[in-house]
Amino acid sequence: MSDAKSTSGSAFDRRLFARVMAFVRPYRTVFWTMFALTILISGLGVVRPLLMGDMIDDYALTGDEHGLLVLTLVVIGLLVLEALVQFFQSYWTSWLGQAVTYDLRDTLYRKLMGFKLRYFDRTPIGTLVTRAISDIETIENIFSQGLLAIMGEVLKLVVVVVVMFVVNWKLALLSLLPIPVLLWATNIFKNSIRKSFQDVRTNVARLNAFVQEHIQGMSIVQAFGRERQEFGKFEAINAQHRAAHIRSVLAYSIFFPVVEILSAISLALLVWYGVKDVLSGVASFGDLFAFILFINMLFRPIRQLADRFNVLQMGMVGSERVFRVLDTEAAITDEGKMGTEGLKGDIRFRGVWFAYEDEDFVLKDISFDVEAGRTIALVGATGSGKSSVINVLSRAYEFQRGEVLVDGRDIRSYALPELRRSIGVVLQDVFLFSDTIHNNITLHDPSISREQVVEAAKAVGAHAFIERLPDGYDTDVKERGTMLSVGQRQLLAFIRAYVHRPRILVLDEATSSVDTMSEHLIQEATERITRDRTSIVIAHRLSTIQNADRILVLDKGKILEQGSHQELLARDGAYKRLYDLQFR
Numbered sequence: 001m002s003d004a005k006s007t008s009g010s011a012f013d014r015r016l017f018a019r020v021m022a023f024v025r026p027y028r029t030v031f032w033t034m035f036a037l038t039i040l041i042s043g044l045g046v047v048r049p050l051l052m053g054d055m056i057d058d059y060a061l062t063g064d065e066h067g068l069l070v071l072t073l074v075v076i077g078l079l080v081l082e083a084l085v086q087f088f089q090s091y092w093t094s095w096l097g098q099a100v101t102y103d104l105r106d107t108l109y110r111k112l113m114g115f116k117l118r119y120f121d122r123t124p125i126g127t128l129v130t131r132a133i134s135d136i137e138t139i140e141n142i143f144s145q146g147l148l149a150i151m152g153e154v155l156k157l158v159v160v161v162v163v164m165f166v167v168n169w170k171l172a173l174l175s176l177l178p179i180p181v182l183l184w185a186t187n188i189f190k191n192s193i194r195k196s197f198q199d200v201r202t203n204v205a206r207l208n209a210f211v212q213e214h215i216q217g218m219s220i221v222q223a224f225g226r227e228r229q230e231f232g233k234f235e236a237i238n239a240q241h242r243a244a245h246i247r248s249v250l251a252y253s254i255f256f257p258v259v260e261i262l263s264a265i266s267l268a269l270l271v272w273y274g275v276k277d278v279l280s281g282v283a284s285f286g287d288l289f290a291f292i293l294f295i296n297m298l299f300r301p302i303r304q305l306a307d308r309f310n311v312l313q314m315g316m317v318g319s320e321r322v323f324r325v326l327d328t329e330a331a332i333t334d335e336g337k338m339g340t341e342g343l344k345g346d347i348r349f350r351g352v353w354f355a356y357e358d359e360d361f362v363l364k365d366i367s368f369d370v371e372a373g374r375t376i377a378l379v380g381a382t383g384s385g386k387s388s389v390i391n392v393l394s395r396a397y398e399f400q401r402g403e404v405l406v407d408g409r410d411i412r413s414y415a416l417p418e419l420r421r422s423i424g425v426v427l428q429d430v431f432l433f434s435d436t437i438h439n440n441i442t443l444h445d446p447s448i449s450r451e452q453v454v455e456a457a458k459a460v461g462a463h464a465f466i467e468r469l470p471d472g473y474d475t476d477v478k479e480r481g482t483m484l485s486v487g488q489r490q491l492l493a494f495i496r497a498y499v500h501r502p503r504i505l506v507l508d509e510a511t512s513s514v515d516t517m518s519e520h521l522i523q524e525a526t527e528r529i530t531r532d533r534t535s536i537v538i539a540h541r542l543s544t545i546q547n548a549d550r551i552l553v554l555d556k557g558k559i560l561e562q563g564s565h566q567e568l569l570a571r572d573g574a575y576k577r578l579y580d581l582q583f584r
């Protein structure tokens with residue numbers, strides 16, 4: 001379902017509303033208290049015009065100054081009470097909205113963390129940011145400006161109309177003559193503004209996705225001189241966002257003057273006819289004054305109702321998009337119960353077939369064994385399936401056929417978090433968070449002490465360069481670690497893997513993007529952290545894997561040959577050709 005698609009065509013969707021209200025259950029006492037205050041406010045607002053009408057008829061016109069003073073004080077007290085109730089109602093409805101969005105955002109983020117990596121491959125990150133931030137904010141407005149506010153305005157309208165007919169049914173009918181036209185105009189406005197708001201939300205998501213992606217890739221844009229072309233794309237999306245906003249502004253600019261004109265017509269009819277009734281003794285000055293206040297109380301809620309319904313509609317649109325993510329079945333199935341305590345790290349692939357898309361297999365009948373504590377290397381051309389082996393082992397993606405065993409047990413029998421904690425990964429593209437070096441290494445794991453981090457840095461050979469940084473281990477590496485070189489980031493990844501003490505270690509192209517000096521340090525670090533650990537090393541540079549216990553040569557998802565470095569050279573096959581290309 002596209003983002004541009006409407007929820008249901010109406011401002012209120014029962015199914016979505018019921019799902020949102022499920023998050024209100026822990027706060028139902030607050031909700032029903034706010035509901036009661038909403039009813040109280042509706043009643044208090046109607047009492048004031050009646051009292052002021054009595055002030056004119058019973059005290060002002062009769063010259064009863066004492067009675068007029070007492071009733072004035074009563075009206076003032078009523079205003080203070082109404083203001084206090086309004087304060088608590090407004091504060092707690094906003095509090096309720098924030099509490100619901102807090103829980104909903106937690107639920108959404110927990111869901112995102114469990115998704116397969118394939119989901120993130122297909123979905124723009126900026127779109128998910130919009131779902132987790134902006135769309136959930138619109139749901140908060142359902143409570144602070146939408147649902148209870150609509151209930152209060154509708155209730156106030158009903159009470160005002162009933163009281164008007166009780167006081168003087170002729171003046172009431174006359175005052176309500178413009179209402180059908182107002183309701184017709186309100187319906188047109190509501191439909192128009194709903195479509196505009198949906199377009200605004202869609203274009204906000206597109207803007208977020210575009211800006212985030214292109215800021216991250218700004219070095220490529222500038223390197224190839226594509227600033228003008230990429231700005232043109234941004235300008236087009238921005239123009240669509242502006243146009244959607246302008247359509248909503250146009251609707252408001254037409255609707256509000258229409259409401260004011262109809263309100264003035266109603267007031268004019270009331271004065272024209274009401275004065276005659278007063279002069280003829282059918283109505284009193286107090287009735288006429290009260291009806292003038294009633295008209296203001298009548299038209300203002302109707303005008304606000306259009307706004308409220310649009311806020312509610314925006315919340316429905318936002319909730320549909322959020323629940324669409326929550327309903328997505330993209331999580332890795334985690335039915336395993338076994339822990340990994342005492343894991344040795346023995347790995348066996350048996351006839352494994354794996355595809356990222358349908359039947360387009362990138363691994364085809366892969367079988368190999370890695371004994372605990374041994375090192376195996378995977379080599380081959382780009383796209384041969386090396387990284388896919390790692391993705392299958394760590395259950396970042398699910399394989400379709402065959403079986404993968406760790407210590408003789410199916411990897412699906414292990415609890416997924418336990419399995420992943422037992423597999424340390426050092427990737428070619430090291431991701432560092434905008435945080436200190438210490439926190440990037442420990443990932444905020446309180447069980448890892450500063451002494452362990454320093455010890456690991458010394459073992460890897462990175463302690464010296466860390467100490468030279470402005471704040472040592474407390475240096476903020478900035479977003480994605482931009483203040484560090486590629487080699488330095490790679491060394492931090494080695495430390496990160498070392499301190500978490502995994503039983504299985506994966507090194508994915510760990511030296512492919514570094515200089516010769518950094519490569520030497522990383523090779524030494526590799527020897528240290530792979531010692532006595534089951535290790536899988538993926539490498540383009542064959543010099544880094546010559547000491548591996550066994551080397552697998554992959555091509556188009558299949559194992560062409562396997563053996564030690566010397567054995568493969570002696571066979572004069574695919575590995576020998578790769579070796580000759582690099583060294584001769």
